[in-house]
Amino acid sequence: MDEKDWTALKMLYEEKNISxxxxxxxxxxxxxxxxxxxxEKEFQTTLFFKVKGGIEFTAEGAYLxxxxxxxxxxxxxxxxxMSNLQGEVKGTLRLGVSSNFAQYKLPKILKSFSTRYPNVQFNVNTGWSTDIMNQLDSSQVQLGILRGNHDWYGKKQLLHKEKLCLxxxxxxxxEKLPDLPFINYKTDTSLDSLIKGWWHDRYSKPPFVTMETxxxxxxxxxxxxxxxxxxxxxxxxxxxxxxxxxxxxYRNGDSVERNTWIMYSEDSLQLSTVKSFIEFLNDHPGI
Structure with a gap:
């Protein structure tokens, strides 16, 4: 097997569909x-079989x-x-970033960082923070930027706090919010819990939800x-x-705030790309 074989098999296992x-x-x-x-010839076994709408993997195929x-x-x-051994800040920086942060903050950050370190390329995955946590756990990304509070065994650093607004x-x-039409949207569990917690702190009636987006x-x-x-x-x-x-x-006058965190493993700090990116974020909190 070579790298192309590994990639093809990995993607097929994810998609369960040849096309x-x-x-x-x-x-x-x-x-x-x-x-x-x-x-299949190389390993002398059947890796998958066809089913309605796609394929299913055999036990041997799933293992491979x-x-x-x-x-x-x-x-x-x-x-x-290997890139790190050459003593330069170069190579591919693999990031997992929550969708909102990726949309509103990340482009400016990456532009400024690449101006300083032009030999660094980016591989960016975006999604809900729970998805980014899974990517961190499986080492698909070297560094995660997540919103909300999540347990993490590695390094965890607060990037900034953010307010929630009506x-x-x-x-x-x-005081009349429970009687007004309320629009919901799909989001991760941490933000959903924060919003619901504030609402229950302030009102005895549930929101009058008229639309889901x-x-x-x-x-x-x-x-x-x-x-x-x-x-x-x-x-x-x-x-x-x-x-x-x-x-x-809240009723006690405290602001409802959501934290944004940088998360990474201790080992990833050995890479000049990761270390330099974290230092850059710390030096430019306003970006």
Whole structure:
């Protein structure tokens, strides 16, 4: 097996579909099928079988797919350390970043960092913070930027605190919120719990939910058009939104805040790319 075989088998195990896998690999289905048949010949076993809508892996195929995942990670770590041995800040920096931070903060950070370190390339995965935690645990990324509070065995450093805000297209009275149309959006469990905790602290009635959206940005557009109120992190608000926004406060007067963390393993600090990126974030907290 070589690196292309490992990658093909790993992606096929994720997709459980030949056509979807070939699209992700940018190769034809016949080329992918030929490569997989050669693997079956090499190991003298059947790796998968067809089912309605896709394929299922045999026990041997699943074992080899997990082996492929380990080998890809091992090869990437080897490449990282080989770049590091040359004494320069260069190589590929693999980041896992929560979606909101990636949308509103990360582009400016990466642009400034790459200006200082032009020989560093970026491999960025974005998603909910729970997804980034899984990527950290499996070493798919070297460093995670996550929002909310998560348990982590490695290094964990607070990047900044952020307020939550109620937004509306017109002025509202906070004591009347339970009677106003409320727009929900899909988000990770940590933010959802924070919002619900504040609501239960302030009101005995549940919110009057009139709409559910799949994205925070969609929710904000609905609010702009006067369809209801919503609660969002401060990071996604811009002056051009022309919205009324109200800082959320608990009954005791404390602000409702959400933490953004940098998380990484102790071993990753041996890499000049990771170490330099963390130092850059610490030196530029306002970016």
């Amino acid at each position: 979807h896998t070939s699209e992700r690999l940018y190769i034809s289905q016949p080329a992918l099928t030929y490569r997989l048949k050669n693997l 797919a997990r082996y492929s995942d380990e080998m890809i990670n091992h090869l990437q770590r080897t490449k990282d350390h 937004i509306s297209s017109e002025e509202v009275e906070m 799949d994205r925070q940005q969609t929710c904000k557009e609905m609010v702009k058009n006067g369809l209801g109120i919503a609660i969002v992190p401060e990071i996604c608000l811009e002056p051009s939104d022309n919205l009324y926004n109200y800082e959320l406060l």
